[in-house]
Amino acid sequence: MEVVHVGDVLRNAQILAGESDTPGLDLQVLLAAVTGRERAWVLAHPEAELNMRQVQQLEAALPRLQAGEPLAYLTGQREFFGLVFEISPAVLVPRPETELLVEQALAWLRQHSRPLRCADAGTGSGCIGVTLVFHAPNVILTATDISRDALQIARRNARRHQVESRVSFVQGSLLQAFGDGFDLVCANLPYIPHADLAELKVSCWEPQQALDGGADGLAWLRKLIEDAPRLLAPQGMMLLEIEARQAAAVSCLAQEQFPSATVRVFQDLAGHDRLIQIQR
Numbered sequence: 001m002e003v004v005h006v007g008d009v010l011r012n013a014q015i016l017a018g019e020s021d022t023p024g025l026d027l028q029v030l031l032a033a034v035t036g037r038e039r040a041w042v043l044a045h046p047e048a049e050l051n052m053r054q055v056q057q058l059e060a061a062l063p064r065l066q067a068g069e070p071l072a073y074l075t076g077q078r079e080f081f082g083l084v085f086e087i088s089p090a091v092l093v094p095r096p097e098t099e100l101l102v103e104q105a106l107a108w109l110r111q112h113s114r115p116l117r118c119a120d121a122g123t124g125s126g127c128i129g130v131t132l133v134f135h136a137p138n139v140i141l142t143a144t145d146i147s148r149d150a151l152q153i154a155r156r157n158a159r160r161h162q163v164e165s166r167v168s169f170v171q172g173s174l175l176q177a178f179g180d181g182f183d184l185v186c187a188n189l190p191y192i193p194h195a196d197l198a199e200l201k202v203s204c205w206e207p208q209q210a211l212d213g214g215a216d217g218l219a220w221l222r223k224l225i226e227d228a229p230r231l232l233a234p235q236g237m238m239l240l241e242i243e244a245r246q247a248a249a250v251s252c253l254a255q256e257q258f259p260s261a262t263v264r265v266f267q268d269l270a271g272h273d274r275l276i277q278i279q280r
């Protein structure tokens with residue numbers, strides 16, 4: 001069998017061009033998973049020889065990546081806000097844009113030293129909620145999801161990062177099972193308009209119920225905002241990830257429920273409207 005070196009694979013990034021915006025990085029992450037090493041090791045050892053099992057794993061993985069399958073479903077993990085999360089096809093792959101929500105949430109949480117009750121509605125892999133609890137020792141979290149399989153992954157991620165004693169996982173729609181008293185409600189709910197889904201590559205791989213936001217994309221966001229007066233404590237805050245074109249509509253929904261609240265829109269690194277903050 002022909003000898004394959006780490007560097008040979010890394011030089012071949014063009015085989016993923018067209019399918020990935022970051023083909024070089026994807027190959028580094030894949031090699032790290034296949035060799036059981038850190039990405040830094042992969043970069044520092046282009047001369048390392050892959051063994052037969054590693055070459056076979058690569059040969060099995062590359063056609064799947066070329067077909068558009070998310071890398072995180074192949075490696076079973078994804079880094080988010082500096083923490084590694086277990087990922088399966090039952091959950092949305094955490095996106096870098098969602099780190100904006102976590103950044104704003106942590107900035108707000110750090111202004112308070114008292115215990116705070118937080119919620120993560122539609123927790124998926126748990127990337128938002130688990131990260132908040134990991135970084136904010138004063139937080140007690142309720143994480144919900146409609147999907148039992150997603151909740152299992154989220155629970156394992158809480159265990160992995162040793163925060164499960166401060167997280168309750170509840171299967172159900174939004175925060176319907178709860179009354180008042182959340183200091184912070186976070187949510188990255190499905191927000192893609194139903195009719196757009198068929199056109200999008202993500203819908204071939206990631207769970208429909210993580211993507212489908214109903215006719216106008218706002219079905220779940222609207223419902224959560226309608227429930228907000230019941231859910232939020234008097235000085236409470238809500239942080240909602242949105243699709244770039246939804247800022248005006250979601251701000252309007254928020255202002256209807258809370259005429260005197262401060263509603264702000266934040267942009268992601270690409271300059272797109274990505275986050276709505278409702279400060280009661």
Ligand SMILES: C[S@@+](CC[C@H](N)C(=O)[O-])C[C@H]1O[C@@H](n2cnc3c(N)ncnc32)[C@H](O)[C@@H]1O
Pocket residue numbers: 091092093094095098121122123124125126127128144145146147150172173174187188189190191209210211220
């Ligand atoms: C866009 S994904 C986000 C997952 C994760 N929070 C993240 O940021 O990566 C939306 C999640 O909401 C869940 N979901 C969809 N409808 C829901 C509902 N009515 N109530 C609770 N969770 C819901 C989906 O199963 C999915 O895990």
